[in-house]
Structure formats: C-alpha cells, structure tokens
Amino acid sequence: MPVNTTLIALKRYSLIMMGLTFILTACGGGGSGGITAISVISLEVTALFPTKGANWNDYLAGDDWSTASGAACNAASGAPCFHGGERRSVEVTGKTDCSGLTAADDLGAFDWVCDGSVSPVRMVSTGLAKGKGLSDLIDFATPGIKTNKVTVYDNAVAWGVTPSSTWWTNLVEINNTGGSRPTASTIYLVTSNPVATITLDNPKIALIVEPGLSITGPRVAASVISAASQDYLWIEGNINAGADNYGVDLNTRYSTLRRLTANNAINSGVFLNAASNNTLADVSTSNNGSISNNGSGVLLSNSSNNSLTGVTASNNIFGVSLLSSSNNTLSGVNAGNNSNSGVYLFSSSNNILTGVTTSNNITAGIFLNAVSNNTLTSMTANNNVAYGVFMQTSSNNNTLTDVTTSNNSYGVSLQVSSNNNTLTNVTSSNNAGNGVVLSTVSDNKFSGLLKIGNNGSSDCQVSGGTNQGLDSACLINGSSNATPTIGPTITLANSFVDKVSGDDMSNISDDILGGAVASFPATPASFDWGQFDNPYRAWGKEGSIFPNADHRGQWATGTGAGHIWDWSLLTSDTINHAVLSLPNNGSNTQTHVWLGTPATSNNAGCNAMIPGSVWNTTVCETTFLSNAVEILADGIGNDNGLCESAETCLYTPNIGSYQGSGALIMSAGTFTDGTLTGITLMQFTQNGE
Numbered sequence: 001m002p003v004n005t006t007l008i009a010l011k012r013y014s015l016i017m018m019g020l021t022f023i024l025t026a027c028g029g030g031g032s033g034g035i036t037a038i039s040v041i042s043l044e045v046t047a048l049f050p051t052k053g054a055n056w057n058d059y060l061a062g063d064d065w066s067t068a069s070g071a072a073c074n075a076a077s078g079a080p081c082f083h084g085g086e087r088r089s090v091e092v093t094g095k096t097d098c099s100g101l102t103a104a105d106d107l108g109a110f111d112w113v114c115d116g117s118v119s120p121v122r123m124v125s126t127g128l129a130k131g132k133g134l135s136d137l138i139d140f141a142t143p144g145i146k147t148n149k150v151t152v153y154d155n156a157v158a159w160g161v162t163p164s165s166t167w168w169t170n171l172v173e174i175n176n177t178g179g180s181r182p183t184a185s186t187i188y189l190v191t192s193n194p195v196a197t198i199t200l201d202n203p204k205i206a207l208i209v210e211p212g213l214s215i216t217g218p219r220v221a222a223s224v225i226s227a228a229s230q231d232y233l234w235i236e237g238n239i240n241a242g243a244d245n246y247g248v249d250l251n252t253r254y255s256t257l258r259r260l261t262a263n264n265a266i267n268s269g270v271f272l273n274a275a276s277n278n279t280l281a282d283v284s285t286s287n288n289g290s291i292s293n294n295g296s297g298v299l300l301s302n303s304s305n306n307s308l309t310g311v312t313a314s315n316n317i318f319g320v321s322l323l324s325s326s327n328n329t330l331s332g333v334n335a336g337n338n339s340n341s342g343v344y345l346f347s348s349s350n351n352i353l354t355g356v357t358t359s360n361n362i363t364a365g366i367f368l369n370a371v372s373n374n375t376l377t378s379m380t381a382n383n384n385v386a387y388g389v390f391m392q393t394s395s396n397n398n399t400l401t402d403v404t405t406s407n408n409s410y411g412v413s414l415q416v417s418s419n420n421n422t423l424t425n426v427t428s429s430n431n432a433g434n435g436v437v438l439s440t441v442s443d444n445k446f447s448g449l450l451k452i453g454n455n456g457s458s459d460c461q462v463s464g465g466t467n468q469g470l471d472s473a474c475l476i477n478g479s480s481n482a483t484p485t486i487g488p489t490i491t492l493a494n495s496f497v498d499k500v501s502g503d504d505m506s507n508i509s510d511d512i513l514g515g516a517v518a519s520f521p522a523t524p525a526s527f528d529w530g531q532f533d534n535p536y537r538a539w540g541k542e543g544s545i546f547p548n549a550d551h552r553g554q555w556a557t558g559t560g561a562g563h564i565w566d567w568s569l570l571t572s573d574t575i576n577h578a579v580l581s582l583p584n585n586g587s588n589t590q591t592h593v594w595l596g597t598p599a600t601s602n603n604a605g606c607n608a609m610i611p612g613s614v615w616n617t618t619v620c621e622t623t624f625l626s627n628a629v630e631i632l633a634d635g636i637g638n639d640n641g642l643c644e645s646a647e648t649c650l651y652t653p654n655i656g657s658y659q660g661s662g663a664l665i666m667s668a669g670t671f672t673d674g675t676l677t678g679i680t681l682m683q684f685t686q687n688g689e
Contacts, residue, residue, distance in 0.1 A: 041160040043090050045150055045167060048124055053084025055185055056134065056168050057204040057232045059254050060084040063611075064635050065124065066115070075231040075253040078276065078305070079608070080638070083127070083256065086110070087635075088167055090123040090150050092160060097121065100155040106164070107148050109136050113635070123152055126635030131282070133208075133236050133259040140191050140210045143172045170206075178218075181205055190215060190237065197244070200227040200235075209237020217244030221266070227252050234258070240525075241265035247288070253277050263287050264525045268299040269316070272306060280308045281633065286529035289317030294340065296321040300328060307639055308333065309632050313342070314529035314538060315554075319361070322348040327610065329353075329641045331632050336360050336538025336565075337529070337554050341367040342384070349373045350594055350610060354629045354641040357567050357657040359383045360540035362554050364390040365408070368418075372396035373594050375642070376403075377629060380567050380657040382496075383540055384408045385553040388428070395419040399592050401448075404576055404656035406430045406492040407547035411455065413437035414444060423469070424448040424482075424590070427576055427655050429492045430547040432456045436474065440464035443478060449655065450474070450482040451575055453490025495573040497566035497689050498546040504564050506531045516564035517542060520557050536567040536658050568658045571688030576655040578687060580627045582667060583651070587674030588627070592642075594620040611638035625676055627652050631664075646678040653687055660684025 047054040048065060052072040062068030063080045065087050073081035088110070092101060098114035103123040105112070109132045110125040128134075139146050147164040171186045178196030181188045187206040195216045200207060207225065209215055214237070217224040223246040224239050233255035239247040239262045247262030247269045254277045261284045262269030269285035272278060280298070289295025297313030300306060301323045308330045313319035319335025319342040322328060330353045335342030342358030345351065346369045353376045358365030365381030368374065368391045379402065381388035388405025391398065391414045398418075404427040405411035411428030414421065418441045425448040428435035435455040438444070442465040452459045452474050460474040467478030474486045500516035509528040510516045518539075521527040529539060542561040543550035555562040569577045594610050606613050606620040613620040624642035628649040632639050636648055643649035651667050652659045662685035671679055 040151075040158050041093055043093065043150070043152060043160040043162045045088050045090055045148075045162045045165060047084075047167075048087035048089040049084045053087060054168070055204075056085035056170050056187065057185065057206060057234055058084045059232050063638055065126070066117070066636065073232075073254060075277075080611070081254050081277065083254075083279075085168065086125060086127045088125045088150075090152060090160075090162060092121050092123060092152055095121050101152060101159075102156070103150055103152045105148050105150045107136060107146065108132070109148070111634070112150070123150065124635075127633055128258075133282075134187070134206060134234060135208050135211055135236050135259065138172065138187070138189065138208060140174075140189055143174050143189050143191075145170070145172060145187075181207060195242070196224075197222045198225050200225070200230055200233055203230050204232045205230070206234035207237075208235075209239070211237070214238035214240050216240040217242035217247075217265075219243050221245055223247075223249035223271075226250070227255075231255065236260055239263070239269075241269065241288070246271045247285070249273070250275055250278070255279075256281070257283055261285070261530070262297075263529075265295065266290055267293050267295040268297070269313075270298045272300045272303045274301070275303045276305050278306045279633075280306070280311060282310045283308070284312040284530035285316060286312075286314045287316065287524050287527075291317070294318060296344075297335070297338075299323070300325045304328065307331075307632065310535065312530040312535075313338065315524060315527075318342075318344050319358070320344070322346070322351060324348060326350045329632070329639060331355050331629075331641050332535055333357070334535055334538060335365075337540060338362070339554050339556075341365070342381070343367070345369065345371045345374065347371065351375075352377075352641045354378055355657050355659070356380070357536050357538070359538050359565060359567060360552070360554055362386070364388070365405070366390070368392070368394045368398060370394060371398060373398065375399045375401075375592050377401045377641070378652055378657050378659065379403045380536075381405045382407050382567060383547075383551045383553070383565070386410065387413050388431070389413070390415075391418040391421065392416050393418060395421065397421065397593055399424070401425060401590075402580070402652060402655045403427070404492070405435075406495075407432075407551060409433050409552070410437050411435045411452075413439070414441045415439040417441065419443050419465075421445070422447065425580065425655050426482075427451040427490070427492070428459075429454045429490045429575070432549060432552075434461040435459040436461070436470060438462045438465070438468040438470060441468055442466045444469035444480075445478065446470055446476060446480040446482040448482055449579060450476075450484040450486075451490045451655075452484070453487050454493075459486055490575060492573075492575060493547060495569060495575055495577070496546070497568045497570060499542070500537065500564045500566050504533050504537065506533045507564065510564055518562050520555065520559070520562060532564065534566065534568065534661065537564050538567075539563070540565045566689075567656070568661065568689045569654055569656065569687075573688070578653045579655060580653050582653070582669060582681070583625050583627045584667070584669045584681060585672045585674050586625070586645075586676040586679065588625060589623050589675050590626050591621050591623045594622070611640045612642060612644045623675060625649060625679060628679075628681065631682065643676075643679060645676045648680040648682060651681050651683040653683070660687040661689070662686040
C-alpha cells in the first residue's frame with residue numbers, strides 16, 4: 001500500500017479535532033448516566049531509523065524517509081540526505097489499512113502521516129510542524145528534552161496512545177559564555193543574554209537560544225555564530241550581531257537554521273560560504289549591511305543545493321543574495337524596504353524560486369544579473385524605485401512564471417543581451433515608466449496570459465535585437481504565443497489589500513501612532529522589521545492612495561510615516577485573482593531545459609545535479625505541472641519547488657506570490673494521471689481577502 005499523502009494536507013484540521021479529550025456521555029433510560037473514558041490501546045514511539053537516525057542531528061542517506069534504506073548520510077558525497085532525528089514511528093497494532101487514521105503528539109510539535117506500506121501500518125512524523133522548532137522540545141530549566149506522547153485516532157476518536165517518554169538521548173547542556181562548543185551530538189542551550197561569539201567545533205551540534213533571549217555580538221568585527229567545515233548542525237534563536245561582521249557565518253553541509261533572527265550585522269545577517277545541502281526555515285533578517293560593503297540579510301556565496309523556506313529580509317542593503325551559487329531552492333521569500341534590491345542573483349544558475357514578494361526596495365524587487373537556467377514562479381514586485389523585475393546579461397533559458405509588477409518606475413525589464421528567456425503569465429500595470437522594457441535582447445518568449453496597462457510612459461518599450469518576444473505595441477513576435485490584454489482596463493489599483501487598516505498583532509512596532517503605522521525609529525536596530533500576521537506583509541512608506549510615486553522606495557529617515565503593506569489579493573480583483581485553471585490532468589505540464597548541464601549524459605547524473613530532472617539526448621530537462629508548486633518539507637518528493645510525479649502540490653490560481661490563506665484542503669476534482677502521475681493537489685480554504 002502507498003504512503004497516505006492526503007493526510008499531510010489535512011493535518012491542521014485534524015490537530016484541532018484531536019487536541020480535545022474524547023469522552024462518551026451515557027445518557028440512556030433510567031441509568032445512572034455519567035462520563036466514561038474511551039478505552040485505548042497502548043502503543044510505542046520508536047525511532048523510524050533506530051540504527052543511524054536515533055538522535056537529533058542524525059542524518060540519513062536518501063531523498064526522503066519513505067524510500068530510505070537507513071544508511072547514514074555521507075556529507076562528502078553530496079548525495080541527497082534528510083534529517084533522521086525528526087522521524088519517529090508508532091506501529092498501529094492490528095491495523096492493516098490507513099483509512100481514517102490520524103495522529104498527534106502532545107506537544108503539537110510534529111506533522112504525522114500514516115504509512116500503509118507496512119503491516120501493521122505505522123504513523124510517521126514527517127518533520128517539525130510549521131512554526132515549531134527544536135526549542136519546543138526543550139526544557140530550558142532542567143535542562144533536558146521534554147517528554148512527549150502520541151495519540152492515534154480512528155476517524156477522530158482516540159484509539160491508541162503511547163506513554164510519555166523522552167525520544168532522544170542527546171546530551172543537553174547550558175552554556176552562556178562565548179567560545180567553543182566542542183562536543184558532537186550535544187544540544188547547547190543559551191538561557192541568558194550573553195555578549196559573546198560562539199564557534200561550533202564539531203559535527204552534529206545544536207545551538208538553541210531560549211525564546212525571548214538573544215546573543216549579542218561584542219563588536220570585535222567577528223561572526224557571532226560561526227562554524228568552519230562542520231556538518232549536521234542545528235541553530236535556533238535570536239542573534240543580534242551588534243555591529244559585528246556577520247550574525248551567522250557557516251561553511252557547512254546538511255545543517256538547519258530554523259526560527260532564527262539575525263539582525264544588525266555590518267556585512268550580512270546569515271552568510272553561507274561554500275555551503276551545501278543546508279535548510280533555512282522561518283528565518284528573519286533585518287538592518288544588515290552598510291553602504292561600503294553591500295551586505296545582505298541572507299547571502300549565499302559559492303553555495304549549492306540549499307533550501308530556504310519562509311525567509312523575511314527587511315531594511316538591509318540587499319535582502320537575499322545569491323552570488324556564484326547554483327541549484328538552490330527558495331520558497332516563500334519576502335524582501336522589502338531594502339536599500340538596494342530585494343532578491344539579487346549574480347552569476348548564479350539552476351536555482352528555483354517560488355513565492356517571492358518584494359516591495360519598497362530602491363534598485364529592484366528582483367534583480368537577475370549575469371545568470372542562466374533559473375526558474376522563478378509566483379512573484380510580486382511592487383513599490384520599488386527603479387524596477388519590479390530586472391534582467392541584465394541574463395540568457396539561456398531563465399523561466400519566469402506568474403509575475404506581477406505594479407507602481408515601480410519600470411515593471412519587467414530585460415536588457416543587455418538577456419536572450420532566450422521564457423516569461424509566462426505576466427501582469428505589469430500602473431508603473432511610472434514602461435510596463436515591459438526589452439532593450440537589445442533577442443529570442444525571448446512570452447506565453448500564457450499577458451496583461452499590461454495603465455503605465456506612465458508606454459506599456460511596452462522595445463529597441464534593439466531580434467525576436468524580442470513583444471513589439472512596441474505589446475503584440476507577440478518570434479516564438480511567443482501569449483494571449484495579450486493591453487490597455488486601460490488593466491489596472492492593479494484595487495487588487496491588493498495594500499496599506500493595512502488595523503493592527504498587525506504579530507508586529508510589536510506598529511502601534512506607535514496607532515494601527516499598522518509608525519514613525520521612522522530613532523534606533524532601527526531595535527525596530528520590528530520582520531514579524532507580521534501573514535507572509536505577504538512588509539513595512540513601506542505611508543504615502544497617499546495606491547498606486548502613487550510617494551509609495552515607491554525605501555522607508556527611511558526623512559521619508560515621513562511608515563505603514564505595513566499587505567500584498568495579498570482582494571477577492572474582488574479580476575486581473576490576477578483566480579485566473580489560472582486547476583491543473584487536474586497530469587498532461588497539463590511545462591518543461592524547463594537546463595542548458596549545458598550536467599556533463600554526464602545519463603539520468604542518474606542529471607538527477608543528481610538537478611533533482612527531478614532527466615537526461616534527454618543532450619540536456620537535462622524537468623517536466624512539472626502547470627499552475628502548481630511542490631509543498632516543501634512534507635517528507636515527500638525532492639523539495640525542488642516544482643510539482644512533479646508522486647508529490648503533494650499546491651494549486652496556484654493567481655498571478656503573483658499570493659495564492660490564498662487558511663488551511664490546506666484537497667482541491668476540487670479528481671487528478672487524472674498523464675505525463676505526470678500520482679500527484680496530490682491541495683489548495684487554501686480561502687483565496688482572496
């Protein structure tokens with residue numbers, strides 16, 4: 001029997017139902033009545049991989065837990081590995097079918113699915129639940145690892161339970177001083193507010209700052225947290241670089257940064273240098289970099305195969321930068337109010353970006369400079385001074401899909417030999433200059449929906465090159481096959497929530513003047529730049545009614561009041577909202593050709609370099625479902641962000657980064673296998689605010 005992937009998407013509903021204590025009330029006849037507890041079977045929690053994956057920071061070889069052999073990860077090989085420490089198992093005694101079975105742990109720390117490939121079936125933790133971290137498993141006072149137990153439910157009724165127990169045997173140690181953390185497989189805790197620098201000097205070390213506390217750099221031009229050539233690390237907590245060079249500076253493999261803030265560094269908040277196969281999840285960076293060094297909130301240099309999910313980068317010089325880095329996956333990135341560009345790729349290739357929101361940056365929302373073979377899906381770029389999306393000397397099949405730009409000087413701009421690129425489903429309106437600029441470029445392709453209008457100078461400016469993709473009237477040429485809608489009916493003036501009207505409950509700096517507004521802080525280092533009620537929000541200028549020139553650019557000293565902006569779509573929007581059809585047929589696909597890679601001409605070599613790709617005569621290519629993205633970190637698939645066979649994917653009905661809110665539910669309609677098979681399609685309960 002296959003793994004029951006459908007249950008992953010129903011976890012939020014199940015957790016609500018299963019958080020209750022289930023009882024039966026006897027009310028019949030003339031009996032005594034009362035409350036009777038349901039009898040449940042005794043079960044046991046074990047490590048899913050007890051030999052090589054028993055402890056936290058143990059890593060296993062393989063793409064995911066469902067196909068792994070249990071062999072330990074070999075970091076030097078660069079082959080796929082996953083974190084075994086998060087994978088626990090509960091054998092469901094006597095059950096041979098997953099129907100109706102769900103599970104939850106008492107701490108609410110993990111997502112659970114039913115694995116029907118064995119008999120009896122088992123419940124498996126696929127990883128930490130959204131918003132949870134290792135710190136949720138830690139008793140900081142004792143110190144130690146909290147006990148936990150699992151309840152298995154049959155059709156939402158408690159059926160079996162494990163005893164409370166400690167699931168890992170890692171040593172847990174409090175150390176509030178600076179210096180070395182030397183002992184492998186140790187979880188080091190910070191339970192005060194030290195001014196210190198810390199080095200992680202062995203593999204399999206975890207460093208956890210107790211929530212509500214922070215480590216502050218001592219201003220010695222160092223890195224607050226650093227590790228050189230160490231693997232399998234885990235870091236959580238608040239890092240205040242205090243004007244030191246870097247908040248977190250790592251040369252590592254197969255490590256995790258989770259629920260991390262890294263602020264106020266001279267250079268970059270998080271710096272991955274020659275680092276590979278690491279995971280950054282729920283990372284917030286702000287106030288990093290200086291004019292002299294062009295630092296970033298998150299900087300990847302010469303780094304590959306890293307996964308960034310849920311990254312916020314605000315009020316830095318650059319938001320998120322990739323320099324000479326390849327094969328990285330970025331999902332759910334919000335880069336706002338930076339003094340250069342929100343997302344910057346330079347000399348980088350084969351990267352996949354999904355769900356990117358950029359606003360109020362000075363140079364560009366998204367800047368692609370001398371890059372090739374990148375795939376960007378679901379992007380919103382508004383209120384930037386110069387460009388929404390800017391490509392310069394970027395050729396060889398960069399693919400941009402579901403892009404919306406508004407109230408920039410220029411919407412989408414391809415310049416200086418940015419050739420052989422594909423743009424699908426593009427909206428560009430209400431920009432001060434041109435909606436689309438194609439300058440000295442050739443052989444680009446526009447496909448899908450093309451909506452351009454209400455731009456200040458002209459909707460399209462085309463000069464130089466041949467087969468640019470569009471002409472000056474925004475009509476298609478060359479290989480383009482888009483369906484264009486051009487003119488004054490295309491406006492995004494009433495498409496977004498834009499300035500938030502009430503309080504943002506997650507942001508601690510938005511009530512200075514009341515509501516979601518503030519005066520520019522006298523000490524930006526202590527301002528809350530990154531915590532919001534949803535991932536589509538960022539600080540920007542107050543200004544007048546959107547869209548207007550007084551909204552564009554970075555909110556800074558001397559620019560007036562600031563406001564929290566929300567780039568969620570309104571239900572009433574007719575330009576970007578609900579315009580892309582449900583892809584419930586496996587032959588509704590797109591193919592991205594990864595030009596020039598890899599050197600080896602076989603499927604194994606191709607897939608090792610580009611997960612999910614296959615060798616086709618002379619190139620690697622990836623075939624993926626249209627109008628959908630892979631749901632990451634669910635323990636299934638290759639986590640490259642593209643929706644492929646046997647993966648659980650999110651239906652993306654809108655143009656832009658916003659694709660809905662609320663819980664995930666099964667999409668309407670039955671998925672029919674085609675070129676791609678076995679896909680489970682999910683969607684948000686709510687699309688539009």
